[in-house]
Amino acid sequence: MDVLEKAFELLSKHALCEHCLGRQFAQLGYSMENNVRGSALKVSLTLQANDIANQKSAEGIKRLKVLATKGFSREAQETLKHLKKRITKKEMPGNCFLCESRFELVEGLTQKALKVLEDYEYSTYLVGIELPVKVEEREDEFKAAFNIGYGESIKHEFGRLLGKALGERTGKEVDYLAPDVVVVVNPFLEKIRLQVNPLFVAGRYRKIVRDIPQSKWFCSDCHGKGCEKCGGTGKLYPESVEELASKPLLEATLGEKSAFHAAGREDIDARMLGTGRPFVIEVSKPKKRFVDLKQVEALINAAAVGKVEVSDLRFTTKDMVRRLKKGEGAQKEYLLLAEFENELSDEDLHMLEEKLSNITVKQQTPLRVLHRRSDLIREKYIYKVKVKKVSLKRALMEIRCQGGLYVKELVSGDEGRTVPNVSDLLKNRAKTLKLDVLNVIMDG
Ligand SMILES: [Zn+2]
Numbered sequence: 001m002d003v004l005e006k007a008f009e010l011l012s013k014h015a016l017c018e019h020c021l022g023r024q025f026a027q028l029g030y031s032m033e034n035n036v037r038g039s040a041l042k043v044s045l046t047l048q049a050n051d052i053a054n055q056k057s058a059e060g061i062k063r064l065k066v067l068a069t070k071g072f073s074r075e076a077q078e079t080l081k082h083l084k085k086r087i088t089k090k091e092m093p094g095n096c097f098l099c100e101s102r103f104e105l106v107e108g109l110t111q112k113a114l115k116v117l118e119d120y121e122y123s124t125y126l127v128g129i130e131l132p133v134k135v136e137e138r139e140d141e142f143k144a145a146f147n148i149g150y151g152e153s154i155k156h157e158f159g160r161l162l163g164k165a166l167g168e169r170t171g172k173e174v175d176y177l178a179p180d181v182v183v184v185v186n187p188f189l190e191k192i193r194l195q196v197n198p199l200f201v202a203g204r205y206r207k208i209v210r211d212i213p214q215s216k217w218f219c220s221d222c223h224g225k226g227c228e229k230c231g232g233t234g235k236l237y238p239e240s241v242e243e244l245a246s247k248p249l250l251e252a253t254l255g256e257k258s259a260f261h262a263a264g265r266e267d268i269d270a271r272m273l274g275t276g277r278p279f280v281i282e283v284s285k286p287k288k289r290f291v292d293l294k295q296v297e298a299l300i301n302a303a304a305v306g307k308v309e310v311s312d313l314r315f316t317t318k319d320m321v322r323r324l325k326k327g328e329g330a331q332k333e334y335l336l337l338a339e340f341e342n343e344l345s346d347e348d349l350h351m352l353e354e355k356l357s358n359i360t361v362k363q364q365t366p367l368r369v370l371h372r373r374s375d376l377i378r379e380k381y382i383y384k385v386k387v388k389k390v391s392l393k394r395a396l397m398e399i400r401c402q403g404g405l406y407v408k409e410l411v412s413g414d415e416g417r418t419v420p421n422v423s424d425l426l427k428n429r430a431k432t433l434k435l436d437v438l439n440v441i442m443d444g
């Protein structure tokens, strides 16, 4: 391929700006922008046409006119003027065939994007480009018709130019995988849309009182709207771990809303002790990302004093949410106070420790959660059970097991749905009076 002849062939068919002409040769030559390629081609073609005009006037003038009109070349226009040839206004095309001269808007779009970004804190960004379908189709057809092998796409060039301009003005970094913000630009509608990605904050919580649910519990009658049953709050419980932990963070980040993810959950009436349960709060559309998490942690703990404590707050990624969900099956340690129908003997305690350590329990979905979980038999491992009698009919049980085991049902037997179980092993019906989670052991 003769590069110059190819460029002239394109120009003689279609009006092309410097960007769109240069882009068809984007993979030739390094360290230059497409408009520089386009400009160099047009200047070279002008020199060549001038030389032809000097030998056989008509052909050279014809080529200069193509360059002056469809090539928008100021150099060709001046050369024609010098040769005392005129081009009429009517001969001038309106816009570039491929981009409709939208590359002229890059600076203006950059300014607009900077304005939209002003309200947000971010360290990384990415530019996304939206184009009308007809624009991309037109370029595809053009490339096929002229057998263009070296081109870059118009979308890619817009993205690259805007991305570079934003980086130069803001000093921020491009992140292709997980940017804080995505600036979506439509150069044809001259519209900018900002996609603000969520902020993820990880930590651990301890719940030191009973009767606070982990997540916001909507009223079963009004589903959050507020009714007589819930006193207009829309909730069955006035507060939750989720709300206590999320509110100060949401306020500090000026986010739109938040979601609470945790590695499993304890029953409402169980405490969560030890080093606490891992969680991640996902804040949607945060305006502030550079928040002092030590300060947020102090605010949460001050507002929730005596109820919930959070610790070890730190920034994390979406990936942590996936790991938490997987971690639901991680080991758990429980402390449970059981009450029996009949008196307990020392042999009973020994027998329980022996029969319940290092075993697999078959557990059919408990009756009390059947309404929200499908009816399956799950196998869960118990590593160790320690039992201590505290009165004639009461014992403390320490249970280390695989996460997801319903320990209250391990005690009661849940009408034979959990096998083995404490009640059946001792032939002495037992129930749970108090339950605490002592530890959630996450690997990694
Ligand atoms: Zn163009």
Ligand SMILES: [Zn+2]
Residues within 6 Å of the ligand: 219, 220, 221, 222, 223, 224, 225, 226, 227, 228, 229, 230, 231, 232, 234, 235
């Ligand atoms: Zn209600």
